[in-house]
Amino acid sequence: MSAPLAIECRNVEAGYGNRTVLRGVDWRVEEGSICGLLGPNGAGKSTLFRVVTGLCPFRKGEVRLFGWPIRGLPAKDRSRLVGVVPQDMAVTVPFSVRHFVLLGRTASLGRWRGPGRRDWQAVEEALAWTDGQDLADRPVTELSGGERQRVAVAMVLAQNPRLILLDEPTSHLDIQHQVELLQIIRRINRERRTTIVLISHDLNLIANFCPRVVLMDHGRIVADGPPTDVLNEERLHTVYHCAIRIRQDPEGGSLTLFPIL
Amino acid sequence: MKGRLFWILLAVGTITVPLLSLMTGAAGFGWPTGTEGGGGRALLMLRLDRLWAALAMGAGLAGAGVAFQAMLRNPLAEPYVLGVSGGASLGAAGAMALGLLASVWTIPLAAFAGGALTLALVLRLARAGDGAPTLYSLILSGVIVSSICSGMLMFLVTLAPSERVHSILWWMFGNLQLPHRPLLETGTVFLALGLLALFLLAPELDALTLGRETAHYVGVRTERIIPMILLLATLIAAISVAIGGLIGFVGLVIPHAVRRLGGPGHRRLLPASALAGGLFLALSDLIARLILAPREIPVGVITALVGGPFFLAILKRRQTEDSE
Numbered sequence A: 001m002s003a004p005l006a007i008e009c010r011n012v013e014a015g016y017g018n019r020t021v022l023r024g025v026d027w028r029v030e031e032g033s034i035c036g037l038l039g040p041n042g043a044g045k046s047t048l049f050r051v052v053t054g055l056c057p058f059r060k061g062e063v064r065l066f067g068w069p070i071r072g073l074p075a076k077d078r079s080r081l082v083g084v085v086p087q088d089m090a091v092t093v094p095f096s097v098r099h100f101v102l103l104g105r106t107a108s109l110g111r112w113r114g115p116g117r118r119d120w121q122a123v124e125e126a127l128a129w130t131d132g133q134d135l136a137d138r139p140v141t142e143l144s145g146g147e148r149q150r151v152a153v154a155m156v157l158a159q160n161p162r163l164i165l166l167d168e169p170t171s172h173l174d175i176q177h178q179v180e181l182l183q184i185i186r187r188i189n190r191e192r193r194t195t196i197v198l199i200s201h202d203l204n205l206i207a208n209f210c211p212r213v214v215l216m217d218h219g220r221i222v223a224d225g226p227p228t229d230v231l232n233e234e235r236l237h238t239v240y241h242c243a244i245r246i247r248q249d250p251e252g253g254s255l256t257l258f259p260i261l
Numbered sequence B: 001m002k003g004r005l006f007w008i009l010l011a012v013g014t015i016t017v018p019l020l021s022l023m024t025g026a027a028g029f030g031w032p033t034g035t036e037g038g039g040g041r042a043l044l045m046l047r048l049d050r051l052w053a054a055l056a057m058g059a060g061l062a063g064a065g066v067a068f069q070a071m072l073r074n075p076l077a078e079p080y081v082l083g084v085s086g087g088a089s090l091g092a093a094g095a096m097a098l099g100l101l102a103s104v105w106t107i108p109l110a111a112f113a114g115g116a117l118t119l120a121l122v123l124r125l126a127r128a129g130d131g132a133p134t135l136y137s138l139i140l141s142g143v144i145v146s147s148i149c150s151g152m153l154m155f156l157v158t159l160a161p162s163e164r165v166h167s168i169l170w171w172m173f174g175n176l177q178l179p180h181r182p183l184l185e186t187g188t189v190f191l192a193l194g195l196l197a198l199f200l201l202a203p204e205l206d207a208l209t210l211g212r213e214t215a216h217y218v219g220v221r222t223e224r225i226i227p228m229i230l231l232l233a234t235l236i237a238a239i240s241v242a243i244g245g246l247i248g249f250v251g252l253v254i255p256h257a258v259r260r261l262g263g264p265g266h267r268r269l270l271p272a273s274a275l276a277g278g279l280f281l282a283l284s285d286l287i288a289r290l291i292l293a294p295r296e297i298p299v300g301v302i303t304a305l306v307g308g309p310f311f312l313a314i315l316k317r318r319q320t321e322d323s324e
Helices: A045-052 A075-081 A097-108 A117-129 A145-159 A175-192 A203-209 A233-240 B002-023 B039-072 B084-097 B106-126 B135-159 B162-173 B181-200 B202-208 B212-217 B222-244 B250-262 B266-290 B299-323
Strands: A005-016 A019-030 A034-038 A058-065 A082-085 A163-167 A195-199 A212-217 A220-225 A244-248 A255-259
Touching (some): A005 A045, A034 A045, A075 A097, A082 A145, A082 B212, A097 B202, A117 A145, A117 A175, A145 A175, B002 B039, B002 B266, B039 B181, B084 B106, B212 B222, B250 B299
Parallel strands (some): A034 A195, A082 A163
Antiparallel strands (some): A005 A019, A244 A255
């Protein structure tokens, strides 16, 4: 018997208006794993995220989170199963970082009593996990890109879902902050047994961070497996329409990918 | 530090503004005394009603402003700028022109219907493609629809029987003098209920400032909550208009000031804005009574003189932020 499934998509078709984006996606993610989602712009990665979180309705197929059909799942229950770190959270209101992280607890706040001791405790823990205690009293609008991403992760930790989806979590970060954030995400996966799925355009990041890679193109999954199987020069050429060279480090076995200009 | 000063200021205002308001009027300054057989008592009752109307209406306008700003993620959104007040006053004046003042229900209901229709129209006009309306398209649509409403209001005035013209004009100016007592009573109950409902939705209001998508992820049923909050805010604004007519910018100035000084969390922002909005309107009404005493000017003149520059300052700041 295999590990229970965090995500189970069967033959999912979805789109916006008349435009079909996902054309029959079969995808399973085992609980406690890390999975990378890769593919050119418009391949359907973000739409797949939106389907899995119940934000985008689907026309055909079946989507389950931890065995629960996503259709008809109450918002509160859903927020305990899946949380998202969006690509670029536009924060316009100067909440303090502490209050911002508390927003992850929205579904469990008491209407009359307001945030209780357990809510604030969850906030402090989430800040500790992301090394954000020093930021707690600063307005979230004044943080740097790296700090803001860490705080966004803290918010999803305060929500404490069993599955966390991250959409391009490192796209605006320099290399130091990328490494910092990825280490936090890996620790969350190992120590809290949280399932992680992340979208990225960074081939090297996905190749070295995710034990499993799913490659999408034109609304379908075209390859699925460990990076060394999925990422080969021929396949990347058909998907990205450009020449990409792959080198394997003889010692660690890690992959390096670079386009030929 | 800044925070504490604000709460002290609010507490001081809560005591002094109502007192001043009761002591000031065309009859001069001082506590109304019964020199001519109960005249003082009657005067006091008049001033009490007037204070009551100002507090209720200011609370409603500011509360609606808080909700609109969070929901539309637009710092300039408020009932007057969005055209909701204009639509509500058109509805209320329409009901009055038809001579429906008899029931306390018809005017607020007509105001609510007018406000809700206007908001739906403005949101529809402002939406570009499938995205959310931008800051400018929303304001522009609101202003245009608002001026259409005031055009139709003028048309109503010319058609209305002469004995009703005065009371309709009264609406257009915005006036807290001689509020209709039964209307004030019913209106206050609904305002209080509406503000309470918004207060209980404070977690959702907080989350929705991050946008519909993020709010969905943290467990807000956006497809239900957003229309619910928009309708509540419209209801509150419409009742405020039914009480005192067209008074602008209270819903803009107050939420901004309170957010700045007391923090952006809606659990505090909403009740503090309601209180501050009431006091602000009572104070504006006081100034309107004093500035050309013994004559009065419409209170809307005072709020526009404060709110207009305020609006432009926020707009200017947003433009510089956008161009950076």
